[in-house]
Amino acid sequence: MSTRRVERPAGEPASPAAGDRDRRLEAVLRELLALLGEDPEREGLRRTPARIAQALRFLTSGYGQTVEEAVRGAVFESDCHEMVVVKDIEFYSQCEHHMLPFFGRIHIGYLPAGRIIGLSKIARIVDLYARRLQVQERMTGQIADALMEVVRPQGVGVVVEASHFCMMMRGVQKQNSSTVSSAMRGSFRTDARTRMEFMELIRRGG
Numbered sequence: 001m002s003t004r005r006v007e008r009p010a011g012e013p014a015s016p017a018a019g020d021r022d023r024r025l026e027a028v029l030r031e032l033l034a035l036l037g038e039d040p041e042r043e044g045l046r047r048t049p050a051r052i053a054q055a056l057r058f059l060t061s062g063y064g065q066t067v068e069e070a071v072r073g074a075v076f077e078s079d080c081h082e083m084v085v086v087k088d089i090e091f092y093s094q095c096e097h098h099m100l101p102f103f104g105r106i107h108i109g110y111l112p113a114g115r116i117i118g119l120s121k122i123a124r125i126v127d128l129y130a131r132r133l134q135v136q137e138r139m140t141g142q143i144a145d146a147l148m149e150v151v152r153p154q155g156v157g158v159v160v161e162a163s164h165f166c167m168m169m170r171g172v173q174k175q176n177s178s179t180v181s182s183a184m185r186g187s188f189r190t191d192a193r194t195r196m197e198f199m200e201l202i203r204r205g206g
Helices: 016-035 048-059 067-071 119-130 136-151 192-203
Strands: 075-077 084-095 101-111 115-117 155-164 179-186
Touching: 016 048, 067 119, 067 136, 084 119, 084 136, 084 155, 084 192, 101 119, 101 136, 101 192, 115 119, 115 136, 119 136, 136 155, 136 179, 155 192
Parallel strands: none
Antiparallel strands: 075 115, 084 101, 101 155, 155 179
16 A cells, blocks of 8 residues: 555664765755755855755655554454544645645544544544645545555545645635545445435534
């Protein structure tokens, strides 16, 4: 489902290759500033390439983690068979077309089939996929598929509401627009009553 990464023992320094990547990234960012007409050596910009590189490493940290690592075994046997809904999970991502932010809220529900997942791990799965270069539609489906694989419930529903800077800051410049996407899996797709219950629960205030 997601790219594996090799764990580095605690206390072991980063590899020379990782340090080389950081230096190359900073050099590219310094050149970018110059190509934009700025002076990368002026006082206010001298450390900017390093700051941007650090920010980008954090904002794309989802590439370096798997779903299994995010969940850390927090899936438990349970006789719960009622719908579980987590609303208003905030997320921040970057669109892969312009590398501009998009952000908003995610609502997730699932119908257990003998197993439940720790609630905080649902938010960690969201971050895993949000912290990559993304499109909203794909991210929505990835979150739903990950929960189906890890929890093996009867069904999963995911609804994402987001604002996109690529529409707000450039192009059509529609500051009040928002985009809603959904992914329904299992009983949320096949059973209209289950889907309606989920949609009603996430519409309720409070």
